[in-house]
Amino acid sequence: MTSITQEQVERLLATVVDPHTGQDLIASGVVKGVGVDGDKVAIEIVLGYPAKTFVDALAQQVRTALAGAGIAQATVGISSRVFAHKVQKDLTLLSNVKNIIAVASGKGGVGKSTVAANLALALAAEGATVGVLDADIHGPSMPRMLGVSGKPDTKDGKRIEPKLAHGLQAMSIGFLIDEDTPMIWRGPMVTQALTQLLNETNWTDLDYLVIDLPPGTGDIQLTLCQRVPVSGAVIVTTPQDIALLDARKGLKMFEKVEVPVLGIVENMAMHTCSQCGHSEHIFGAGGGARMAAQYGVPLLGSLPLDIHIREQADGGTPTVAADPAGSVAAAFREIARKTAAQLALHARSKAIAFPKIVIANT
Numbered sequence: 001m002t003s004i005t006q007e008q009v010e011r012l013l014a015t016v017v018d019p020h021t022g023q024d025l026i027a028s029g030v031v032k033g034v035g036v037d038g039d040k041v042a043i044e045i046v047l048g049y050p051a052k053t054f055v056d057a058l059a060q061q062v063r064t065a066l067a068g069a070g071i072a073q074a075t076v077g078i079s080s081r082v083f084a085h086k087v088q089k090d091l092t093l094l095s096n097v098k099n100i101i102a103v104a105s106g107k108g109g110v111g112k113s114t115v116a117a118n119l120a121l122a123l124a125a126e127g128a129t130v131g132v133l134d135a136d137i138h139g140p141s142m143p144r145m146l147g148v149s150g151k152p153d154t155k156d157g158k159r160i161e162p163k164l165a166h167g168l169q170a171m172s173i174g175f176l177i178d179e180d181t182p183m184i185w186r187g188p189m190v191t192q193a194l195t196q197l198l199n200e201t202n203w204t205d206l207d208y209l210v211i212d213l214p215p216g217t218g219d220i221q222l223t224l225c226q227r228v229p230v231s232g233a234v235i236v237t238t239p240q241d242i243a244l245l246d247a248r249k250g251l252k253m254f255e256k257v258e259v260p261v262l263g264i265v266e267n268m269a270m271h272t273c274s275q276c277g278h279s280e281h282i283f284g285a286g287g288g289a290r291m292a293a294q295y296g297v298p299l300l301g302s303l304p305l306d307i308h309i310r311e312q313a314d315g316g317t318p319t320v321a322a323d324p325a326g327s328v329a330a331a332f333r334e335i336a337r338k339t340a341a342q343l344a345l346h347a348r349s350k351a352i353a354f355p356k357i358v359i360a361n362t
Helices: 006-013 055-067 112-125 142-146 187-199 219-227 241-256 287-295 307-314 327-344
Strands: 031-037 040-047 073-080 097-104 130-134 163-165 168-172 206-212 232-237 261-266 299-302
Touching (some): 006 031, 006 055, 040 055, 055 073, 097 112, 097 241, 112 130, 112 168, 112 206, 112 232, 112 307, 112 327, 130 142, 142 168, 142 307, 187 219, 219 241, 232 241, 241 261, 241 287, 261 287, 299 327
Parallel strands (some): 040 073, 097 206, 130 168, 130 206
Antiparallel strands (some): 163 168
């Protein structure tokens, strides 16, 4: 091919589908520039979600599509830009936090906190600035999972500094009390404690704040979802029918407070014996996919029942940080990309960022 037009290039780009959004590059609006000079083509793509470990594969997809039409010389530049997205009506975005992602489950024991910690780490591994807030006041687990402890610092006696762990900004009631101290608080006290932790922590320029919600769908969870400006939610479940029944309640709770559910994570989907290699669906098979199809939300990914995930979380270094090159960490990174990509498809926040006016002599 010797004569190439911009329209031809755009038609070819429309055949390249982003696996994280399910949309082609033209329809999703991520192609910001197409330059044609003879038989040379330059393309600029700006994704709306962090994808550090995916950009090379996407660039290769684009080059392959172009090469199939005889375009051999193509420069493909791919970057990411995370925007703030819409939250519930009557709520405003948190200062220095673009997006809050709530991780929830209808019941305890499905590995929600482990998923939340690894999701936060995976978003950071993909290039985002990420914080994690442990909202489980009665049973805070993030201090143990992230391997940090001790009272948080304060610079002015009013606001507290988040703890730093594996590149994350972290806050939990567990930093303020002894690990074996029971929190015998009623609902209003729990809600007040969480809102204080959320609003009085000096978060620094976060693209995402992952909130590990308490398990269940009671009054406390509903009140928190009504008071915290959430951009999107992730539901964690196991394939077991009983867990799926409760997960459905969690999904309906977010619908009630007008928070979009970004997708479902199916945890403990399969166990592979470390001795013989036999794989078995201990808690059933396909439950997460069926639930996702029923409610029209994406299945973000399935995770194995693996002893190393538990050991690494208990040891203070979750899997994404402990074994970043491993298959489980890769699965968490894909879940993180899909989560952020689904959020990128939703409406952006209408909050106006006023430009700074600079007067200069010219």
